[in-house]
Amino acid sequence: MTASLLLTEQTLAAQRPVLFRYALLQLRDSALADDAVQETLLAAWQSAAGFEGKAGLRTWLIGILKHKIADHWRRSAREAVAPDVDRADDGEAEEDDYFISSGHWNGGPKAWADPEAALKQQEFWAIYEVCQNNLPPKMANVFMLRELVGLDADEVCREAELSEANYWVIMHRARLRLRECLEIRWFNNTLQDKRHA
Template sequence: MVRFAQLQLRDPAGAEDAVQEALAAALSGQGRFSGQAALKTWVFAILKNKIVDTLRLRQRMATITPLVADDKDEEDDFAVLFNTRGHWRAEDRPHAWGDPETTLAQQQFWAVFEACLTRLPDSVARVFMMREFLDFDTPGICQELAITTSHCHVILHRARMRLRLCLEQRWFTTEAHPC
């Protein structure tokens, strides 16, 4: 759980806090656990919500720094970028920013992929995420979930096939991409 939170939050202390909050919420809300899913799945869902809450809070708390503190400082900062003739120094030339349309398409693709991933059954999604997002090896997954190696491979195959079908229907079509 901590590893997953660290991947999402990119902050070890924040990840530990999110996991602790998720475990505390699960403990205090154990009466609401219906047993329809595995306990691990339920607690992991609570963790995902805590991660989303943390990310939203970070966005709200982000401060906007002034672009220019002082005109004199700005001139000093920029002076080192140019040669005596006023041209860009070769090593300080601006880098290509890439194609904004490509970046947007990539963001849209990952949004569709995430939607497809959430459509997988919990047990299948858990194995797939452990393997592909958390970098667990097959023996680690099998040990954690108490399943056989062959069952793990079957689950991964099913996950990949379902994701492929979903992506073919929702992304790799000639129609416009959903947002």
């Protein structure tokens, strides 16, 4: 049982932040998220023999955490509001809206005035949230696993059951969409104010 020897408390604790962010996005409650992570680490500790080392520690832990989160939704009978991350949506051909047939931008990214300043404004975050929520569910899930939870690209692929090629397409579309949304709703609108500020 060499695998279990590798699972020290420190190696488990090192995964805590990622697990917590994952749980937080699903549960939207830090106390609940903390509980779920705690239970996950405990379960992992107790069943270290179940860890085969093949899939990677984080993937294995997230697998356990997903069960804990699912348990929570079952218990609290709030399944109606559980995020439906498995709903498929292809959005095929939508990327074509962003480019014309020659491959040039259709419109395309304009220069943004002082994006750093936007990060300090509360109104910006409301817009950011709207834009992120506007992504189709599956795309939002992939984007969040990568950029919010902080998984590596190949971990996201395993987690969302995506081929590598699909992953690139989805992440690219997510960036195109978010960019466009932020440009329309924030940067275009605030250009004027910024200049006079």
